[in-house]
Amino acid sequence: MGQNLILNAADHGFTVVAFNRTVAKVDRFLENEAKGKSIVGAHSIKEFVQKLKTPRRMMLLVMAGKPVDDFIELLLNEGGAEPGDIIIDGGNSHYPDTTRRTQYLNSKGIRFVGTGVSGGEEGARYGPSIMPGGNEEAWPYIKDVLQNISAKADGEPCCQWVGDEGAGHYVKMVHNGIEYGDMQLITEAYDIMKRGLGMSSKEIGDVFAKWNKGVLDSFLIEITRDIMYFNDDDGSSLVEKILDSAGQKGTGKWTAINALDLGMPVTLIGEAVFARCLSSLKSERGRAAKVLGGPTPEFSGDREQFIDDLEQALYASKIISYAQGFMLIQNAAKEYKWKLNKPEIALMWRGGCIIRSVFLKDITAAYRAEPDLENLLFNDFFNKAIHTAQPGWRNVVAKAVLWGIPTPAFSTALSFYDGYRTKDLPANLLQAQRDYFGAHTFRIKPESANEKYPVDTDIHVNWTGRGGNVSASTYTA
Structure with a gap:
């Protein structure tokens, strides 16, 4: 996915820096698929960050979970990422993790984007569906790249800003x-x-x-x-x-x-x-x-x-x-x-x-x-x-x-x-059962309400008939 997105971006006129922790893969990529394209390699995380123009736009495609957090820390500590830079997670991360990362990196001045990418390897190469969300301040800086490399439907890019925090990965x-x-x-x-x-x-x-x-x-x-x-x-x-x-x-x-x-x-x-x-x-x-x-x-x-x-x-x-x-x-x-x-x-x-x-x-x-x-x-x-x-x-x-x-x-x-499409479901019986064994109360239908069973009121009935009969408390929304 990462390799194909790099090739896709290069085809659309962008110069891309490629990095992989296994640096031999970077060299093979540059010698073969990337040969003659506007793609440069990096052999360390520090070199990767240094070769990018500010504000740096850095996209990760790594396994969801801890590897994303680990790579973010590498960018911050070893790479030298600075306030104003943008980190994009293009993996299948769980949206609460993206919300957490957005908030964490915002406190450091780093703009974080969690973006869903769908289409598999072929989609990544020739145009995937891209669903970005997170820190909206990043959108003007990444919009041109993501919309250019995305698929098109009737001439419109299949990529728009989704929403705050984990919204992109949620969608x-x-x-x-x-x-x-x-x-x-x-x-x-x-x-x-x-x-x-x-x-x-x-x-x-x-x-x-x-x-x-x-x-x-x-x-x-x-x-x-x-x-x-x-x-x-x-x-x-x-x-x-x-x-x-x-x-x-x-x-x-x-x-x-x-x-x-x-x-x-x-x-x-x-x-x-x-x-x-x-x-x-x-x-x-x-x-x-x-x-x-x-x-x-x-x-x-x-x-x-x-x-x-x-x-x-x-x-x-x-x-x-x-x-x-x-x-x-x-x-x-x-x-x-x-x-x-x-x-x-x-x-x-x-x-x-x-x-x-x-x-x-x-x-x-x-x-x-x-x-x-x-x-x-x-x-x-x-x-x-x-x-x-x-x-x-x-x-x-x-x-x-x-x-x-x-x-x-x-x-x-x-x-x-x-x-x-059913106006009246049998959940009325469920509510009666819940009230019978657990005093969970129920509401009366508006058309059946009366002085004994008022509308918008939590009602409990002693279904066995022993002791009291009805108790009610007015519900306030």
Whole structure:
């Protein structure tokens, strides 16, 4: 990533100083990939700092966690970084660490920026999505570099200032969480076609190729098509030989934990994380498969129509996933007092990053038309899309249940939709139960309020009828 970002910056007319703790790597880089480009090498951290013009713009791409802190201290103590200099962390750091580093370095006069970078090695080389946040005083000095090397969507750079402190890495975290959800949805669609419809890898690849020309046109659908078409040397599908135990680096988990901390129902990302956890129980699942029975999928009917239903189920579930992701971003802005720009965030995700898709153009348009839009589902375009997709979506989830094919992401997306559109949920019973066993109190519905049970009041009832009956305390917001 670091090497490719250096080459990218050099291609855009910037002179770049390259440093790696393994100095032999710097020499090899200068002799090969960087030869003839406006790139100079440094063989020590002090030389690296000295070769930069002030205010120095120094970007780190190292492993998240302690290595970032260690490298910052090297820049301060051995490198001789000075007040006014700018340090940019382009790794996948956890946003609270970025907030801490911003505050720490601000006390030393150093402007710190934590920026999410998405797009992998190829994106870094030819234009990634870049999500900077931190000390906003740094933005005028780094804007030209970051926007020039970023991807472009309809001529606009996929890089804008996100917000204070850890906001940039927070938005990258949510991006990665949505990425988890998108990938899980695609794998469920693949499983339904493979086991439910009995389709070959080539046939499934043909479906993804078709989907990539419509509303699902995206990087992840495109690479899934390529994966399904890829055969091993013996002519068989390579993907079918890969062990079904998924790894994860933590950003999806961070998103799910943060959603729980903020009390936001980001259910699809949570299920995507748990699906990976379940996949890791490979040997245990092998034993369970021998003793736990279930139905054998048998399809009858119009296969092409069902595949169209599956496309709609995937599209509708993606709408829910992004709606949940922006709900989380919106709530985080209030909680952490960040000024997060939702239209610009959607724009930054339109190009260069892993979740890039034509779908994000519609999200950008929705938030530009109404920046304070409460939920994507209230936008006319997405409201119509979700209603159009609903019959096929329900058919797919119902069939998967009858076939015994797990669809945690499809199912939780539909459950969220049904819960979100329900005026009266059974949480009234939950509140009664909580009051019964723990005297946690409850509120009465406005239309049911009376002298005994006043509105906006915390009420406790002695449900056994022994002793007192009702106690109430007026609630003040």
